[in-house]
Amino acid sequence: MPEPILDIENLTIEFSNYPVFKDLTLSLDVGEFLAVIGPNGAGKSCLVKAILGLLSPSSGSIRIGGKAPQNVPFDWIGYVPQVKSLDRTFPGLTQELVVTGLQKSWPWRIDKIQAFKAKAALERVGAGHLMNRSISQLSGGELQRIFLARCLVRQPRLILLDEPATGIDITLVSDMYQLLEEIRNDINASIVMVTHDMAAATYHADKVLLISPMGVHFGNAQDSLTEAHLRQAFGHRGHAHLMPTGSAHV
């Protein structure tokens, strides 16, 4: 039995002695896709930060490929932040941003090998023509693609996405999920995605984590996103049209 890519046991995270969530336990196998769903303030971003090693848990443990987050080599994880939070005034080129996926710094200059890899990754996500574009000129959807290329060039074991659909034109969101699936197959990466998009969670994810101040539910989509759980988490049966019972599509 291969080691799970992500193994979380009895994880509790507190903020100023106030628990964000308690006793979270989950396990994700290599190649699996986990969607993390929950109301605002439930601790979804805290979980992402804890997996990245930026936030220390109060108790419990996180293992990524058997290692503690602080000891994981930087290129094991491909982190895709929310595009709306990025500094668009920074003078950078698209290919420079992609090359940060290969090294832990902003490139002074890009050598031939790096340029080749960046070009291949950008072409893979359909953004080869944006290679020398200034990042301040990119739309939200384009920037999201560039971040996926940055992920791809790194060949990570785990792709971590924080609300990737936020700030992107709705018509581009399904393209993005399609691309994410393809990348997952290309490099056999596992995916953890924080999202508000319940349809995407149902349609694309192998496992779903529903997280709310009322408790956590982990399992496949049908088991996690039951009406009772959603009612408990969101206080109503919202998004009923996206329930997993029908033929939900993105």
Add this chain to the structure above:
Amino acid sequence: MFEIFKEPFMQSALAAGIMIGILTGFYGVFVVQRSLSFLGNGLAYAAFSGIALALLLGQEPIWVSLPFTILVALGIIWLQDRTKLSADTAIGIFFAVSMALGVVFISMAHTYSVDSFNYLFGSILTVNNTDLIVTAVLLLASVLMWPLWGRWAYSTFDRELALADRVPVKRYDYILSILIAVTVVVATKIVGVVLIASFLVIPAATARLVSKSFTSMTVISILLGVITTFAGLMISYWVDMPSGAMMILAQAILFFIAMLFQRK
């Protein structure tokens, strides 16, 4: 026109000025992209306070001003870390306290001399060998720190992304703050306390207007720092005006020209 280079004081001023142009141009790109324009002011008044203390104690100003300003620079980051206050609030607190201390030291020293005016607005006559050596050492240290450019640039673009890649962002921030603090101190004599902040802002801001990449922004900012310092010193010599003011007017002219040709 070349006879001015024969004057020993002018040789010192030019050597110091060019080094300061390189240093402020280089560090300015991080100050501008991190929206820390106020940092130059905060550190300049800390330097002023250090100078006032040195005058009170009868010491060479740079040896008091240097540790004092570094302490304030570290204090600003420490305060941010400890309290979650924003950078400009932390700088604002130290800015005011530094100025108040400076006024107290000057009042105690009872030397309201021409020295104070020189330190406030810059003078090309006051650069001595100690200043030159300290500036040269800082320049050398900055060259040795060159590999950090990419790390600083990365965390300037996105701090969280750099942290997620295990870059020791906080340690590098402390190093950057110390180097900027020392830059401010060595620039005080030529540029003056009041005007030094713009040295860390205008060349880099001008470079930003015409640059597509952070690399070209850095190179252009350094070049502008050197050119405007040189031009400012020349004009200062010819029209007998404070050097800092002349340099900043030169920077401002280039800034407005760059605005006309900026890349959108």
